Amino acid sequence: MRTIKLPKPSRNAPVSALSFIALMVSALSSISEQQRIIQVGAVICLACAAMLALLMRRIQPVKLSFFELLLLFCALTSAFISSLLGYDTVSQYSFLFFLCMISITAIVRTLALRDLFDIFVLVAFALLMIPLFGYMPQLVAALSLRISDTGLERFMPLDMHPNLVGFTYAGMFMIMACRFMIASSWFGRVFFLALTGLSLVYIIASSSRSAMLGVLVAGTIYIWAFATARDGNRKRRLQILFILGALALAVLLLGPMRGYLFSAFEVQSDARGVNSGATGRVELWGLA
Helix, strand or coil: CCCCCCCCCCCCHHHHHHHHHHHHHHHCHHHCCCHHHHHHHHHHHHHHHHHHHHHCCCCCCCCCCHHHHHHHHHHHHHHHHHHHHCCHHHHHHHHHHHHHHHHHHHHCCCCCHHHHHHHHHHHHHHHHHHHHHHCHHHHHHHHCCCEECCEECCCCHHHCCHHHHHHHHHHHHHHHHHHHHHCCCHHHHHHHHHHHHHHHHHHHHHCCHHHHHHHHHHHHHHHHHHHCCCCHHHHHHHHHHHHHHHHHHHHHHHCCCHHHHHHHCCCCCCCCCCCCCCCHHHHHHHHC
């Protein structure tokens, strides 16, 4: 009788699991009135993952980079100066950011690059499925280009700001596109290609101009990176992705969404509910 050997669980599986929980909790924190408490809980999960890696002696002895040292220095400086000036909330957030940076530096020296990438793929998949099953009416309304008394209907799942929705799913777009390129089976290629397209749909529904431009720039760099690779299979997949992307762009520009895409980049637009362009960042900082 033939025995089936199951793959051994990774020795760093607990660290990966806590990192996944931390990312998911932070992503879902906006749907609760206790947002700050949930965010602190996400930071604690991240810190526990780093502490577990330290106790398990899995952290690799790699020196801190200049960028890491700079962020840690800025976080501590902001925390102490804000405390001296009486800005307690800013000081608290600065200390939380410092704790996040310390935890992340430990985790990235514990998990392999593929393990880290798999965590982001799982988080991206979960965040793509939640709106699909929980916010379908809002998605349909946003894609119908309906303008209500308050302005253009924009996709805002998980109670997120439309620009934050665009930024979030722009990252998901690149993650799923990269996962499509390294998929080993036909099912995996079709599956992750579909998720890449779904990410693009969310970005368009959010009507986030900066996210659209970001995807365009990142996609250009992505195509250039894989076009210069020596792997013939990946080049062929890149050609497929490029052709499908060109077809999707043609459908968008020639179809009923043409006017919507052009109007999305208008500087003055009453339908968008803002007085002028480039105001979303100010609103996001106000929410923070």
